[in-house]
Amino acid sequence: MTKNIQDDNAQKIKKRRGQMMNKKTNVWIWLSLFVMLAMLLSSCASPSTPQAQPATTEEATTETSVSAATEAPQPAVTQEVSPASNEPKILKVRLPKDIGNLDPAFIVGSEDDTVDRAVMEGLIRYKPDGTTENQLVEWIKPSSDGLSIDFKLREGIQWQRGYGELTTEDVKFSYERFIDPNLNAVYKDDFASLDHVEIINKYEGKIVLKEPQATLWTTTLPMTSGLIVCKKFVEEVGLDKFKTDIVGTGPYMLTEWKPKERIVLKRNPDYWGEQPYYDEIQLIPIDDDKVAEVALEAGEVDFSLVSLASVDRFQSDPNYHVDLMPTNNYSWIAINVENPKLQDINVRKAILYGIDVPSILTATYMGKAPQARALIPPGNLGYWKDAPHYDRDVAKAKEYLAKAGLTSLDLNLAINDVTEFRTWAEIIQQNLAEVGININIVPLDSSTYWELGSGDKGKEVELVAMNYSAMPDPAWFTMWFTCDQVGVWNWMRWCNKRYDELHKLGIKTLDPAEREKIYIEMQQLWDADVISVWITNQPLAYVSKASIQPAMYPGGLCPMLRDFKATE
Amino acid sequence: MLVYLIKRFFMTIAVLLLVMVFLSLLVHIVPGDAAKTLLGPRASPELIQKIRAAMDLDKPAYVQVANFLWKVLHGDLGTDVFTGVSINRLVGSALPHTIILAIASLTLAVLIGVPLGVFSATHPDSWLDRITAILSISFTTIPSYVAGLFLLLIFAVQLKVMPAIGLGKEGNIKDYLMHLILPTVALAITWIGYLARLVRTSMLEVLNETYVRAARASGLSERLVRYKYALKNALIPTVAVLGVGLGSLMGGAVLVEVIFNRPGMGMLIYNAIKTRNYPVVRAGVLIVAFLFVFVNFLTDLIYTYLDPRIQLGKQQR
Numbered sequence: 001m002t003k004n005i006q007d008d009n010a011q012k013i014k015k016r017r018g019q020m021m022n023k024k025t026n027v028w029i030w031l032s033l034f035v036m037l038a039m040l041l042s043s044c045a046s047p048s049t050p051q052a053q054p055a056t057t058e059e060a061t062t063e064t065s066v067s068a069a070t071e072a073p074q075p076a077v078t079q080e081v082s083p084a085s086n087e088p089k090i091l092k093v094r095l096p097k098d099i100g101n102l103d104p105a106f107i108v109g110s111e112d113d114t115v116d117r118a119v120m121e122g123l124i125r126y127k128p129d130g131t132t133e134n135q136l137v138e139w140i141k142p143s144s145d146g147l148s149i150d151f152k153l154r155e156g157i158q159w160q161r162g163y164g165e166l167t168t169e170d171v172k173f174s175y176e177r178f179i180d181p182n183l184n185a186v187y188k189d190d191f192a193s194l195d196h197v198e199i200i201n202k203y204e205g206k207i208v209l210k211e212p213q214a215t216l217w218t219t220t221l222p223m224t225s226g227l228i229v230c231k232k233f234v235e236e237v238g239l240d241k242f243k244t245d246i247v248g249t250g251p252y253m254l255t256e257w258k259p260k261e262r263i264v265l266k267r268n269p270d271y272w273g274e275q276p277y278y279d280e281i282q283l284i285p286i287d288d289d290k291v292a293e294v295a296l297e298a299g300e301v302d303f304s305l306v307s308l309a310s311v312d313r314f315q316s317d318p319n320y321h322v323d324l325m326p327t328n329n330y331s332w333i334a335i336n337v338e339n340p341k342l343q344d345i346n347v348r349k350a351i352l353y354g355i356d357v358p359s360i361l362t363a364t365y366m367g368k369a370p371q372a373r374a375l376i377p378p379g380n381l382g383y384w385k386d387a388p389h390y391d392r393d394v395a396k397a398k399e400y401l402a403k404a405g406l407t408s409l410d411l412n413l414a415i416n417d418v419t420e421f422r423t424w425a426e427i428i429q430q431n432l433a434e435v436g437i438n439i440n441i442v443p444l445d446s447s448t449y450w451e452l453g454s455g456d457k458g459k460e461v462e463l464v465a466m467n468y469s470a471m472p473d474p475a476w477f478t479m480w481f482t483c484d485q486v487g488v489w490n491w492m493r494w495c496n497k498r499y500d501e502l503h504k505l506g507i508k509t510l511d512p513a514e515r516e517k518i519y520i521e522m523q524q525l526w527d528a529d530v531i532s533v534w535i536t537n538q539p540l541a542y543v544s545k546a547s548i549q550p551a552m553y554p555g556g557l558c559p560m561l562r563d564f565k566a567t568e
Numbered sequence: 569m570l571v572y573l574i575k576r577f578f579m580t581i582a583v584l585l586l587v588m589v590f591l592s593l594l595v596h597i598v599p600g601d602a603a604k605t606l607l608g609p610r611a612s613p614e615l616i617q618k619i620r621a622a623m624d625l626d627k628p629a630y631v632q633v634a635n636f637l638w639k640v641l642h643g644d645l646g647t648d649v650f651t652g653v654s655i656n657r658l659v660g661s662a663l664p665h666t667i668i669l670a671i672a673s674l675t676l677a678v679l680i681g682v683p684l685g686v687f688s689a690t691h692p693d694s695w696l697d698r699i700t701a702i703l704s705i706s707f708t709t710i711p712s713y714v715a716g717l718f719l720l721l722i723f724a725v726q727l728k729v730m731p732a733i734g735l736g737k738e739g740n741i742k743d744y745l746m747h748l749i750l751p752t753v754a755l756a757i758t759w760i761g762y763l764a765r766l767v768r769t770s771m772l773e774v775l776n777e778t779y780v781r782a783a784r785a786s787g788l789s790e791r792l793v794r795y796k797y798a799l800k801n802a803l804i805p806t807v808a809v810l811g812v813g814l815g816s817l818m819g820g821a822v823l824v825e826v827i828f829n830r831p832g833m834g835m836l837i838y839n840a841i842k843t844r845n846y847p848v849v850r851a852g853v854l855i856v857a858f859l860f861v862f863v864n865f866l867t868d869l870i871y872t873y874l875d876p877r878i879q880l881g882k883q884q885r
Binding site: 097098099100101108184186239240241243244258259260261262284285286287288290291294295297298299300447451 | 731
């Protein structure tokens with residue numbers, strides 16, 4: 001009896017087990033199929049960014065001469081192979097973030113600069129040594145009154161993807177769009193003095209200005225705003241497409257963009273000038289410095305910006321080459337002179353003598369950053385090499401505080417809440433406590449921080465840790481601190497009429513020696529009113545494999561990809 | 569069942585609507601001007617205004633929600649104001665990578681965690697059970713980003729046996745899978761420990777149930793009793809946790825994707841938050857919320873399969 005029950009149970013169990021197994025098997029089969037399908041879809045079916053289709057030869061000839069059409073390069077899709085080896089030479093470069101907008105009138109970050117300047121070219125350009133040279137022009141010369149610039153383009157330069165020959169039409173289109181009110185270019189100030197571009201013939205033209213503009217030669221024509229865009233291409237694809245797809249005359253062509261994944265530049269086989277060393281450059285957006293460092297060490301990128309804290313580690317490894325690039329970043333403690341607590345210059349001097357800047361540099365930048373002494377850093381026109389040094393002197397600081405009739409003072413120090421400024425703030429808090437100034441650190445998130453000095457609410461600011469960067473011309477340093485910038489970017493709310501006059505004069509003056517004097521005087525005015533404590537011009541650390549010889553734009557702005565080579 | 573499905577459908581809509589309202593309000597709550605932050609100091613007021621309009625930030629919150637909802641219903645998640653690229657395309661290229669990572673991690677966690685838990689429960693107080701307990705608790709306490717960094721340093725940098733970042737070469741499935749291994753382990757490790765502890769506890773409870781004793785008394789083999797009857801019931805709470813777990817794995821994937829530089833949904837949302845690219849944040853969060861709700865719904869359905877006593881849409885007596 002018991003055995004029969006057991007047999008029945010066993011049979012029932014077997015039957016139910018069979019049913020359950022079938023159900024389970026089905027679930028697992030469907031699950032496996034789903035995973036496999038998803039994998040296949042993601043690894044195979046996600047196509048690259050569809051780039052604008054190359055113009056056919058017929059299309060290209062519609063607006064160009066017959067000879068230009070016959071010379072127009074065929075759409076380049078084949079991989080150029082280096083003559084020295086069968087393997088294409090591929091360089092992998094880390095970008096700190098993905099591209100934002102490649103239109104030179106609207107670029108978002110240095111990543112856009114990096115791509116633009118590998119693909120497009122300007123009338124003149126910066127060389128890796130920081131000097132300028134002619135690029136698309138045979139010659140270019142300013143008039144004696146500085147109100148016009150004559151130029152002649154090199155003949156026969158072809159746009160990539162068969163868009164025909166470069167002409168003065170393209171130059172006119174590229175520059176005048178900056179001052180087009182309908183376009184409302186972010187960088188319209190770069191061409192603030194431009195009136196129009198006159199076409200003399202296919203290759204010769206004249207840039208006509210309303211007034212002289214010294215920055216045209218330093219930060220407009222040789223930089224991203226000065227890049228010549230292909231009129232036919234932009235009109236064909238429209239502005240939206242032009243944000244992420246560009247055509248140039250340069251040594252590299254943009255062949256692929258996969259958002260957040262990679263940008264591929266391939267050598268332009270029909271480039272008019274000297275061919276670049278690398279056949280292909282892969283740009284990989286990596287947000288985090290530490291992740292980029294791991295990628296470098298794992299051999300997955302060849303060149304990257306790294307944190308200053310990692311410099312020693314890479315310097316001690318013979319497989320890597322470290323470039324500590326001086327930059328045009330400038331950091332300082334801004335003192336709001338309109339705030340009642342800080343209107344007395346003696347209080348400001350007490351702060352100046354109370355802060356130990358070398359300690360801040362050691363603690364924050366591992367001693368890799370130089371101490372700044374004035375607004376314009378070394379290497380730029382207008383650098384004030386005799387700027388005074390203010391070493392920490394607690395006795396003197398207390399003396400100045402006493403002169404202001406104070407024995408103690410409570411102040412807020414606002415910072416953008418990142419490690420760098422937190423370290424600054426903690427040291428300053430301790431330093432000034434010895435003087436009798438009690439610092440309350442006010443950490444703010446990035447967006448709140450950047451609104452801090454705006455409008456009338458900026459009057460409430462007391463001390464702020466600040467960090468700006470500038471292009472390589474002194475006017476880019478001084479422009480944010482004029483009277484009309486109070487409540488905008490001049491958070492010291494310092495207004496000096498003479499400074500404003502000199503700023504205007506500096507932009508119009510073309511003689512470098514004269515400009516040098518102007519900008520030094522401006523820094524002397526700043527120094528006399530004690531409106532800041534200068535901290536540093538923070539360098540950038542770039543690490544590359546030892547076999548690579550990198551090249552950078554002045555001020556460490558971005559890598560100059562076209563000039564990267566192998567070390568000899 | 570049909571009533572339940574209809575109810576669930578409307579609940580899903582309500583949840584997604586709430587998410588959208590919350591996200592729209594968030595833009596107004598967070599201090600600072602999103603358009604100004606996005607464009608930087610050199611942007612003219614006109615351009616800032618233009619971008620604000622493009623992001624609908626110049627409109628009241630209810631109009632923002634309505635506009636966004638209208639677009640979503642038409643299958644349009646909007647446009648990335650930076651690049652002008654359709655967000656559908658951005659999500660379309662990022663989402664499969666995140667889903668694969670989450671499913672691979674969950675699968676790995678189940679494949680390791682469940683046997684570990686069963687083993688511990690069937691060998692209580694043995695030295696192997698103790699080692700398993702130590703391992704499980706250790707795994708549970710390791711955050712995925714810490715595990716990720718260690719895995720990278722050991723296997724990619726020191727041993728150089730694994731790729732470090734990215735997805736691998738396009739179209740190469742083997743390379744894709746190789747790039748999936750370390751992120752999967754990093755994301756799964758916490759869940760391995762957690763599942764092992766959970767399954768052990770459930771299994772110990774179930775093994776003391778009367779029906780298990782009855783099965784043993786019926787002469788069924790110990791193996792059949794443990795793995796056929798006890799395990800199936802012990803897994804019910806695990807399935808409930810896994811349903812929610814897949815959602816939290818999607819959240820955990822953000823950090824793992826950043827560490828391994830994988831262009832998935834986490835990375836997309838993380839970058840969009842950093843740049844205050846609200847249309848992308850809004851669309852990304854909506855998709856993740858939808859997946860979360862959908863997975864929970866699936867979990868409920870799986871309950872009915874695992875335990876036929878549970879009847880969805882009917883009150884239990």
